[in-house]
Amino acid sequence: MLVAPIVEVKNLTKRFGNTVVLRGINLTVERGTVLGVLGPNGAGKTTAINCLTTLLTPDGGEATIAGYNVVEQPEAVRSLIGLTGQFAAVDEVLTARENLILFSRLLRLSGGAAKRRATELLTQFDLLEAADRQVKTFSGGMRRRLDLAASIVVSPLVLFLDEPTTGLDPRSRQQLWAVVKDLKAQGITIILTTQYLEEADALADQIVVIDQGQVIAKGTVDELKDKVGGKFCELRLANLEDYEKVKDLLSDMGEVIVGEMGKEGPIAIAAPDGANTLTEVVLRLESANIPLADISLRRPSLDDVFFSLTGHTT
């Protein structure tokens, strides 16, 4: 049996003045799955999400949620979706419980039902202990969890999460990932934007990579990593002044990839032969008397995926 995708986006375009921000985005999401929209800062992720959630009107193309057109049937779309934006929507002065009751009341739950729903959500999101504290005393992770709770007061058909973990510490990030997995298990379809391949890796069934307003790749995490190819050998130099020498020394082994931290960060090269590539690098640096601070093998990162797709890093 063929079931139409729950989200369908065809050739979506958006510009602000002379700046073209979306250049014809195409994507589909199957019901009950998580789509990761991966891209660097400024790629157009938030603009795309805002078009799909009716906060912005696209200039061209078409987008439907459960068959409802986001431009022509915005009310219907809004009734089916939840949105957690990049910037928290909760009120700082209110407590967590007051915020959730407020959101519930706005969604027309009765007083009693609103209280019960608030307690349910506080429990589910591990916020019960902090429930009666003002939100301004919350950590970043707690705030994001509350924001997420507020967006599922009435269980949405499709939940949009715009960079839900950007700026969070690793532990808070893990907690949020657990919550997202839980929501998926409840059958909620999720579209999540992120700058981190690792996050998409942990949560997404399918990924679209966008750069400069265009989809430049689609697939599962493994398919994307396979496009980049096998493993990478990553090294850090003990002395930054050896940097140029090392680039020369390794140049015949493949492209030497420098990340966004430049000389301060690690250098990587593709390691198709895994440990053999690593050994070769160690031997070459040793015979040139260049000390290493660190060396390891790793799977491709988002940076590598980007570099291989676009020729530039994130």
Ligand SMILES: Nc1ncnc2c1ncn2[C@@H]1O[C@H](COP(=O)(O)OP(=O)(O)O)[C@@H](O)[C@H]1O
């Ligand atoms: N309201 C706006 N007016 C003008 N330019 C905008 C506006 N919103 C976003 N942009 C520009 O659109 C591009 C994409 O932004 P955005 O969708 O926020 O990217 P992302 O969420 O991937 O970081 C950026 O270059 C940004 O400066």
Ligand SMILES: [Mg+2]
């Ligand atoms: Mg954004």
